[in-house]
Amino acid sequence: xxxxxxxxxxxxxxxxxxxxxxxxxxxxxxxxxxxxxxxxxxxxxxxxxxxxxxxxxxxxxxxxxxxxxxxxxxxxxxxxxxxxxxxxxxxxxxxxxxxxxxxxxxxxxxxxxxxxxxxxxxxxxxxxxxxxxxxxxxxxxxxxxxxxxxxxxxxxxxxxxxxxxxxxxxxxxxxxxxxxxxxxxxxxxxxxxxxxxxxxxxxxxxxxxxxxxxxxxxxxxxxxxxxxxxxxxxxxxxxxxxxxxxxxxxxxxx
Amino acid sequence: xxxxxxxxxxxxxxxxxxxxxxxxxxxxxxxxxxxxxxxxxxxxxxxxxxxxxxxxxxxxxxxxxxxxxxxxxxxxxxxxxxxxxxxxxxxxxxxxxxxxxxxxxxxxxxxxxxxxxxxxxxxxxxxxxxxxxxxxxxxxxxxxxxxxxxxxxxxxxxxxxxxxxxxxxxxxxxxxxxxxxxxxxxxxxxxxxxxxxxxxxxxxxxxxxxxxxxxxxxxxxxxxxxxxxxxxxxxxxxxxxxxxxxxxxxxxxxxxxxxxxxxxxxxxxxxxxxxxxxxxxxxxxxxxxxxxxxxxxxxxxxxxxxxxxxxxxxxxxxxxxxxxxxxxxxxxxxxxxxxxxxxxxxxxxxxxxxxxxxxxxxxxxxxxxxxxxxxxxxxxxxxxxxxxxxxxxxxxxxxxxxxxxxxxxxxxxxxxxxxxxxxxxxxxxxxxxxxxxxxxxxxxxxxxxxxxxxxxxxxxxxxxxxxxxxxxxxx
Numbered sequence: 001x002x003x004x005x006x007x008x009x010x011x012x013x014x015x016x017x018x019x020x021x022x023x024x025x026x027x028x029x030x031x032x033x034x035x036x037x038x039x040x041x042x043x044x045x046x047x048x049x050x051x052x053x054x055x056x057x058x059x060x061x062x063x064x065x066x067x068x069x070x071x072x073x074x075x076x077x078x079x080x081x082x083x084x085x086x087x088x089x090x091x092x093x094x095x096x097x098x099x100x101x102x103x104x105x106x107x108x109x110x111x112x113x114x115x116x117x118x119x120x121x122x123x124x125x126x127x128x129x130x131x132x133x134x135x136x137x138x139x140x141x142x143x144x145x146x147x148x149x150x151x152x153x154x155x156x157x158x159x160x161x162x163x164x165x166x167x168x169x170x171x172x173x174x175x176x177x178x179x180x181x182x183x184x185x186x187x188x189x190x191x192x193x194x195x196x197x198x199x200x201x202x203x204x205x206x207x208x209x210x211x212x213x214x215x216x217x218x219x220x221x222x223x224x225x226x227x228x229x230x231x232x233x234x235x236x237x238x239x240x241x242x243x244x245x246x247x248x249x250x251x252x253x254x
Numbered sequence: 255x256x257x258x259x260x261x262x263x264x265x266x267x268x269x270x271x272x273x274x275x276x277x278x279x280x281x282x283x284x285x286x287x288x289x290x291x292x293x294x295x296x297x298x299x300x301x302x303x304x305x306x307x308x309x310x311x312x313x314x315x316x317x318x319x320x321x322x323x324x325x326x327x328x329x330x331x332x333x334x335x336x337x338x339x340x341x342x343x344x345x346x347x348x349x350x351x352x353x354x355x356x357x358x359x360x361x362x363x364x365x366x367x368x369x370x371x372x373x374x375x376x377x378x379x380x381x382x383x384x385x386x387x388x389x390x391x392x393x394x395x396x397x398x399x400x401x402x403x404x405x406x407x408x409x410x411x412x413x414x415x416x417x418x419x420x421x422x423x424x425x426x427x428x429x430x431x432x433x434x435x436x437x438x439x440x441x442x443x444x445x446x447x448x449x450x451x452x453x454x455x456x457x458x459x460x461x462x463x464x465x466x467x468x469x470x471x472x473x474x475x476x477x478x479x480x481x482x483x484x485x486x487x488x489x490x491x492x493x494x495x496x497x498x499x500x501x502x503x504x505x506x507x508x509x510x511x512x513x514x515x516x517x518x519x520x521x522x523x524x525x526x527x528x529x530x531x532x533x534x535x536x537x538x539x540x541x542x543x544x545x546x547x548x549x550x551x552x553x554x555x556x557x558x559x560x561x562x563x564x565x566x567x568x569x570x571x572x573x574x575x576x577x578x579x580x581x582x583x584x585x586x587x588x589x590x591x592x593x594x595x596x597x598x599x600x601x602x603x604x605x606x607x608x609x610x611x612x613x614x615x616x617x618x619x620x621x622x623x624x625x626x627x628x629x630x631x632x633x634x635x636x637x638x639x640x641x642x643x644x645x646x647x648x649x650x651x652x653x654x655x656x657x658x659x660x661x662x663x664x665x666x667x668x669x670x671x672x673x674x675x676x677x678x679x680x681x682x683x684x685x686x687x688x689x690x691x692x693x694x695x696x697x698x699x700x701x702x703x704x705x706x707x708x709x710x711x712x713x714x715x716x717x718x719x720x721x722x723x724x725x726x727x728x729x
Contacts, residue, residue, distance in 0.1 A: 008728070011716050011717065013666075013676075015716060016676070016715050016716045016717055017676055017679075017680050017711055017715055018680075018709065018711040018712070019711070019712060020712055020714060020715060020716035020719050021712065022716075023716035023720070024716070024719075027725075036726075037725075037726065038725075038726040038727065038728045039716075039717065039720050039725055039726065039727055039728075040727060040728045041669065041673075041717060041721065041727040041728075042669045043669065043717075044665070044666040044667075044668075044669055044672040045662075045666040045672075047663075047666065049659060049662050049663075050659055050662070050663045050666075051639075052620060052639070052642065053642060053646060053651070053655065053656075053659045054639070054641075054642030054643040054644070054645055054646030054647070054651065055646050055656075055659050055660065055663060056643050056646075058659070058660065058663035058664075058667070059663075061663070061667050062663060062666050062667055065666075065667060065669075072728065142619070142620070142621035142622055142623070143620075143622070146621070146622040146623070146625075146626055147622065173623075174579060174623075175579040175619045175621035175623070177579060177583075177619060178619065179618070179619025179620060179621070180619075180620070181655075181659070182616075182617070182618065182619050182620075183701070183702065184699075184701035184702055185616060185617075185655065185701070186263070186266070186580075186616070186617050187700075187701035187702065187704050187705070188263070188266060188267055188270065188704070188705070189266050189270070189580055189583050189584060189617065190619075190705075191704060191705030191706060192270050192583040192584075193579050193580070193582075193583050193619070194705075194706060195705070196582075196583075218708070218709050219706065221692075221707075221709050222692065222702070222703075222706035222707045222708055222709055223705070223706040223707075225691075225692050225706075225707040225709070226694075226705065226706045226707045246712060247691055249709045250691055250692040250707060250709035250710075251691045251692075252688070252689050252690040252691035252692070253688055253689060253691070
């Protein structure tokens with residue numbers, strides 16, 4: 001048997017703070033795929049809030065910390081297309097005037113992946129531990145979709161989950177209106193956009209909504225719950241890993 | 255037009271409760287996105303053509319001076335005249351001077367965004383010249399006294415009912431007293447009224463989708479044929495165009511045309527593609543006696559060699575706004591100036607100043623769909639981010655926002671502080687939110703909770719739980 005892949009898990013701040021279950025689901029999936037998972041304790045955030053607000057000096061400082069924290073792994077994996085996209089697409093760009101750092105950022109970018117696409121494309125995973133009894137629909141989060149081309153991978157793995165019926169979401173590739181700091185800076189517009197998304201989610205007829213990014217999930221769950229919907233909202237990793245003990249996002253202890 | 259971009263938030267609020275506008279935006283979203291997708295899917299070489307089109311424009315932008323001079327000499331050879339105009343004022347004055355020379359009272363106009371950019375209509379009116387818009391959409395908004403809300407569908411925000419009302423109100427003076435509703439009848443009425451205007455006009459003004467250096471030709475694409483009548487019937491044809499519209503050859507135009515209409519409306523080609531080369535020659539049956547090209551810079555040459563250069567590839571197809579979730583929610587007028595949507599968010603700060611246009615590059619979710627569909631592959635989000643950086647650096651961003659971001663960054667740079675702070679905060683929030691699983695309101699989170707709940711955190715952070723169970727942390 002070959003050496004296990006040494007994976008550094010980039011938890012992402014939203015999973016770390018709001019939904020640790022997603023982190024544990026990611027660990028279970030990675031370990032099931034034969035990876036040795038480490039979670040460097042010096043990690044915080046990828047820097048997107050600062051980056052998207054035009055604060056590039058702070059972003060560079062944060063990015064340097066991430067580069068340092070994840071030097072020693074074969075791969076860096078994040079349960080988020082947005083944060084992985086930040087590292088893969090934007091870190092090299094951030095250091096374009098600093099050749100030494102740019103080279104390090106490029107090197108990190110080359111071994112950084114979004115969780116689900118890592119499982120399928122790098123680990124060759126074709127079956128997962130999860131079982132699910134019900135109909136789900138899946139929203140393609142923008143960064144994962146457009147920056148990292150995550151589209152078929154989650155669908156392929158969801159298709160292997162026992163009992164799960166995947167129903168395509170109308171407008172699955174349309175933004176949910178989260179947009180990081182956009183959702184509070186332009187709250188009215190953000191709410192209008194997520195309102196349209198929630199109408200599409202309801203129209204899908206699914207019992208549950210899945211996606212691969214906590215930001216979008218908090219936004220869509222928050223809107224669905226405000227509308228009184230009982231559609232369950234979960235990160236796709238929870239379903240793939242079969243870790244459904246935690247109440248769904250925005251649902252209370254019943 | 256006087257920009258209202260600084261009032262983006264108020265504009266957006268109004269737009270989102272404007273029911274007819276919202277109806278129109280829904281139609282636009284579903285119609286244009288499906289049409290573009292079908293057109294792109296129907297042409298196997300579409301992606302390659304996009305690359306080629308980008309290459310053509312990139313080449314031109316590297317040699318803009320050369321191609322502009324060649325264009326001018328070809329226009330002159332053919333008997334036309336090029337007027338170099340650095341500012342909108344220069345362009346307006348050049349046009350007025352040409353109009354005055356022939357004593358023009360009425361000018362017909364084809365659709366031109368550059369004419370909007372230089373605010374030509376009010377200027378002509380102030381000087382006693384009646385401008386008549388001949389593109390149906392432009393004609394409608396001229397009656398409504400509104401700016402365009404979309405660069406290829408200026409009246410895309412108007413419903414059929416609103417058009418009926420406008421025609422009923424403004425066509426009385428032509429003896430049209432009955433309010434009509436059928437789209438065909440509305441078009442026929444506009445056509446009948448405009449027909450006489452073409453004959454009355456002394457000068458016809460059109461824009462240009464392309465200027466061809468090889469031949470000195472200007473090109474317009476339309477679906478109504480109004481452009482042809484505008485430029486063929488009056489004695490004088492004035493083309494008003496910005497200098498980045500230049501392409502080297504006819505061959506290049508034919509390449510870019512293959513991505514233009516497909517990206518814009520999903521058509522393979524627009525209904526009319528009209529090439530104008532100089533004034534009427536002795537052997538020609540039709541055509542103007544004079545042919546003028548008013549070539550506008552308005553800050554574009556300053557964009558060369560900067561982060562903004564790629565914006566000069568834009569062919570004004572409108573695909574970016576047709577696919578933008580923010581545009582779909584708020585419509586074009588909310589952006590408050592001539593160019594709305596993602597292209598406006600990237601371009602307007604340069605044209606009207608970052609202070610005025612500050613909201614535009616910020617009011618984007620960075621979903622990236624604009625860049626995905628832009629036929630010229632302009633990295634619109636990247637350019638919006640450039641403006642955000644400028645705004646942050648020059649303290650144009652509001653202070654509370656800057657403070658919040660810098661505070662988060664200060665914590666994110668210090669893992670010990672991050673762990674301590676987040677553990678306490680999540681423990682509190684987790685306890686408060688455990689029963690319901692969400693918050694309907696929360697101090698300092700009003701922006702979020704105005705229209706949605708905030709899901710409660712589980713209570714412990716992942717990193718704390720991981721450490722507690724002895725997981726590998728690499729230290």
